[in-house]
Amino acid sequence: MTNVTNIKEVTSEQALSQHLIEVRRNLHYEPELSNEEYKTTAKIREWLTEANIRILDVPLATGLIAEIGSGQGPIVAIRCDIDALPIKEQTNLPFASQIDGKMHACGHDFHTAAILGAAYLLKARESELTGTVRVLFQPAEETGHGATSVLASGGLNDVSAIFGLHNNQDLPVGTFGTRTGALTAGVDRFEITIRGIGAHAAYPENGVDSIVSAAQIILSLQTIASRITSATEPVIVSVTRINGGNTWNVLPETVELEGTVRTYNEEIRRLIPEKINQIIKGTAAAAGAEAELHWYPGPPATVNDRDWADFTKEIAALADYKVLDLAPQMGGEDFSFYLQQIPGAFVNIGTNGAYGLHHPQFDVDEEALLPTSRYFALLAEAAIKKLAGVDNLNEL
Secondary structure (H helix, E strand, C coil), X not given: CCCCCCHHHHCCHHHHHHHHHHXXXXXXXXXXXXXXXXXXXHHHHHHHHHCCXXXXXXXXXXXXXXXXXXXXXXXXXXXXXXXXXXXXXXCCCCCCCCCCCCECCCCHHHHHHHHHHHHHHHHHCHHHCCXXXXXXXXXXXXXXXXXXXXXXXXXXXXXXXXEEEEEECCCCCCEEEECCEEEECEEEEEEEEEECECEECCCHHHCECHHHHHHHHXXXXXXXXXXXXXXXXXXXXXEEEEEECCCCCEECCEEEEEEEEEECCHHHHHHHHHHHHHHHHHHHHHCCCEEEEEXXXXXXXXXXXXXXXXXXXXXXXXXXXXXXXXXXXXXXXXHHHHHCCCCEEEEEEECCCCCCCCCCCCCCCHHHHHHHHHHHHHHHHHHHHHHCCCCCHHHC
């Protein structure tokens, strides 16, 4: 790893590009799961300290918040996520994960390097900033609740606008996308336990078949999307795990189901647990079985502010990105918790990958790193000016 001893030197295009690639590969080599990002946090702290970027004293076990600017004037925040996934890597890259069963298969190493680069660029212009930028390296996005710990820390108090990113492997490098309104869906998890009466498979009349009840429940759950909610409202109810029985000739007493619900509509999201409960209890009771629902709410839909979403697209055009209006995505993102309290926007940056997110062969095109850093530095400075009442983008 190159050391950052002179911020002016590292922000030269070639030096910064090389440094960010090294940062990304270093993080990729040693991935850490949600709430375990101790080494990752220490590395980020070291890179920021080398560049004389101050780090806020906030109560976060992992992750951190840095600050650039005078501490006066409008405050904006830019955010990346730093955690990895419990996936065994299959890329054969020279910097592939050295930790078996853990991998940066969602590109958070890319996000971290890109936002670190933006911090370097902002630091080089610190004396010219008319406000303050908080640079957030967030832990535990993959659990869906890392953002809530950051909000509870107070580190984003007084922030007037916030911006975040996710790489998009379906978009080529040089492409930028976002949208007004919901960009990602609300994400919830459920578990269902069905209890019947175990019996010999040759004599099902002596028991209550929990597997048949489970099958009927799975099919009935699909009526939530097809019959209970409007056809104009996207809703997904997916059963993703079935666990029941341990041999071929015995009807098990218990079957477990697990799955997820996705929707953009918060009102529908609030109603769905009740609808699931009605379906599973009624369907199970008809067969003489019992069913119990355990509901685990995740992040809500990521809803971009109209003005700030439009603004991010304006700045992207200035940064020579090809700008797209994206369709809503059914994936989830805990950046949504910030947007419930702070106006802002979440955006996608094209990284031109052959494999999708959470795939063991996932990778990103590192050519996108430096442009992403430059974009977020430009966006942060432009947002400060906008908040200060300076709307002429030509002054950037």
